Amino acid sequence: MFQQPIAPVGGSLGWSALVAALPLLLLFVLLGVFRVRAWRASLIGLAASLVVAMLVYRMPTGQAFSSAAEGVAFGLFPAMWIVVNAIWIYRMTVASGHFDVLRRSFASVSDDFRVQAIIIAFAFGALLEALAGFGAPVAICAVMLVALGLPPLKAATVALVANTAPVAYGAVALPVITLSRITGLPLDDVAAMTGRQVPFLAVIVPFVLLGLLDGRRGLREAWPAALVSGLTFGITQYLMANYGPVQLADIVASLVCAGCVLLLVRRWRPAGGARTAAAQEAGGEPGLAVAAGGGPGAARSESGGGPGAASTDLASSDRRADVLRAFAPYGVIIVLFALVALPPVAAALGSVTKSFGWPGVHVLTEAGKPLSLATFKFDWLANSGTVLFVAGLLSVIILGLTPAEGGRCYGGTLRQLGGAMVTVVSVLGMAYVLNLSGQTATLGQFLAGAGGLFALLSPVLGWFGTAVTGSDTSSNSLFGLLQVSAAQHTGMSPLLAAAGNTSGGVLGKMLSPQNLAIGASAVGLAGKEGDLLRRVLVATLILLPLMCLLVYLQSTPVLGWMVP
Template sequence: MFQQPIAPVGGSLGWSALVAALPLLLLFVLLGVFRVRAWLASLIGLVASLVVALAVYGMPGDQAFSSAAEGIAFGLFPAMWIVVNAIWIYRMTVTSGHFDVLRRSFASVSDDFRVQAIIIAFAFGALLEALAGFGAPVAICAVMLVALGLPPLKAAAVALVANTAPVAYGAVALPVITLSRITGLPLDDVAVMTGRQVPLLAVIVPFVLLGLVDGKRGLREAWPAALVGGVGFGVAQCLMAHFGPIQLADIVASLVSAGAVLLLLRSWRPAGGSRSLGDDEQVLTVAPGGGPGTAHVGAGDRRSEVVRAFGPYGVIILLFAVAALPPVAAALGSVTKSFAWPGVHVLTAEGKPLSLATFKFDWLANSGTILFIAGLLTIAILGLTVPEAVRTYGRTLRQLAGAIVTVVSVLGLAYVLNLSGQTATLGQFLAGAGAAFALLSPVLGWFGTAVTGSDTSSNSLFGLLQVSAAQHAGMSPLLAAAGNTTGGVLGKMLSPQNLAIGASAVGLAGREGDLLRKVLVATLIFLPLMCLLVYLQSTPVLGWMVP
């Protein structure tokens, strides 16, 4: 039995935290400074975490490597099982030609890239996040934007930044449900408190997307679309968090957002210019309606083909809605297997066992399995043959090979950090800020998601720690817990696996470092605002917002 040390470096929490952070710092320096490929940087970070666990924290070798193996297993299932099946469905629409129908349908709504970014990356991407999450919205929306004519690097950056506001309630509200289970706080309270933070992001994100696509001119000419789309999403998400089934929060919000923009476009069109690109990108043509846009849209597709193009996503919504029904959910969950991961016997510094040592194999209730079933139905909807679908699955696996290595390496790293005690050291160091911890609470969630690529994983890692630190700092535990998941949504755009997924989806594998620098500005805008909001909610100024 291994008991985690909190301050193994000379009894100093500060020095211990610095050493514990080295694997993460190494990972981000390799990515952002030296432009090392994400899969290689992640493997190096995993090795570094093992070295620190063995040499500094005194973790037995068999347990350290077994911890890494558990993280790798989690990366394969459920994380990549979800992503692979979601991308498989998308690639089948490409194989059948229905992706072009889908693209033309979106293009016919508006010939302006800035509006398309809001409708596709923000609204449609939020719908995909609500249904699947784990990188699928980034890959699908980035490819769709490239198909419409947006340059690859810009398309991937737009998709990553757009994938923020829906994350807390993504994958059918899995992050907030997990946070409630980890902390023991009532789910309704966690959902409501989170719903009083993340909708603010929903209002701001579309404006940042306009800036990414077209700079100041985009903000000046297309701001009504950003305002209507963002406010529509934020209000719907907030209302669903308070009064509706939280599993449907992002689904309703995405549909309201898209509907609001479509209504606006019936009486308003943005002014346009001739180009919206940087020096390193191709020049766009001017769309017939004026402004940066795609080439001329065709005469139109038959209604039956448009229905078939949207059919796979309708099937996904239907299957998830059915799976969320209590009797069905209970039946699916009845075959879930949970077992102690072999070779991991870890106690916290307080002598308590860690729940991460238990592996949950929910093979039937998993979102990836539901997506796989949707994929089987998609074969019939799109009129593909079984051999075509199988070949498409193989191409999907080859396309995502680098992303798979990145994901499993980073999650292996995360499990080593958490089970060896490195995460606990870093968390306690931040919690030592006392009353100022309210400012740092979102940073901790951001950090967890940036490492694992999942707000759910970040809540698993730091949720209980946030509650404990808040109690010592005299802060509301509920506020700290919500601050973790809200801050976490901002780290997703920087996580190595999401960078790898976005880059590989648009044919830029190996340029994850360029993509990181592209989205870094957005994080520097969002994170301070969220830290300030949580801090004000911990004071009488906005304390009335805490249930």
């Protein structure tokens, strides 16, 4: 039995925290400074965490490697099991030709690429995050943005930043559900408090996207689209998180957001006229749009007309049956997830779930309590990845593919995500070593020493956990209980601290190594993860202080009335 030490370096919490942070600092320096490929940097980070665990924290060698193995197993299932099946469905829409139909359908909503990007990356991406999460929205939306004519690096950046506001309730609200289970706080309270924080991000993110897409001109000309999409998503997310089934928070919010933007563009057009991505990149004049039959950025003439009138229906060449078939796989996903969320169905699927102690891992906290992470949960049937796999099998039929074509698409997906898979399992292996050896607890307690200012740091801890693991769910598993414990010692509301963890965590997802790898590989930029990191770092450094300030004010009488 291994009992975690909190301050193994000379009894000093500060020096111990510095040493515990070394694997993480090494990982990000390799990525951001030396531009090492994500899978290599992640393997080096994993090795560093093992060295610190064994040499500094005196974790037995066998337990250290068993901890890494558990993280690798979690990375394969459920993380990559979800991502692979989600991307498989996307690849089948490409192979069947229906991805072009889908792209033209989105493009037909508006002849301005900034509005198209908001609908795809923010609204449609939020729906994908609500259903699958784990990087799938980034990969799918980035490819769709490239198809609109955006450069690959910009497309991946926009997709990563857009994948922020829906994360707390992603994968059918798995992060907040996990947070509730880890902390013992009521799910309704956790969901409600989180729903009084992340909707503020939803209002801001579309404006950040406009800045990334077209700079000041985008903000000046297309701000109504950002305002409508942000407000409708944020308000609906708040209402669902506080008064509706939390599992449907992002699903309903994304659909309401998309519907309201569609209504807006029927009456409004950007002030400077419609623009395509190709015209923006070339510095050309507005008034150009994507041709129905041409490639991204092809020019066509305008017909004039009233506000919101497009000169040509870009989807007019597609039969209604083809449009319905293009959207059908995502409709199937929604229906299947709605079915498995029903209590009787969920209970039946969960009845075959197996939980067992991970072999070779026998760890106690400093207080002598066993860690829940040492128990592995194999929910092979009641799992989002399995639901997506079933949806994929149905999509083979819906899209008119043969079983052999579906199999080839699956093989292609595995090859495409090979590097991302190594990154994911390496980072999660490192996260488990950090957590089970005590390195995470050291860092957490060091931050908790801030006393009354801990409210400012609470979101930073969640951001840090998600940046490392790539999952707000994992961040809540790592730091949720620690946040509650620290809050109790500082006089802060435990519920507020727990919610601060998941709300800060949503801002760390855009720069996590595995999401950077997924975004880069999806648009053909494997090996350029460092360039992508520098792009998204600006956005997270803008939004994170705002979240820290919000949580701090909620811990004071100024906004304390917002805490249930």
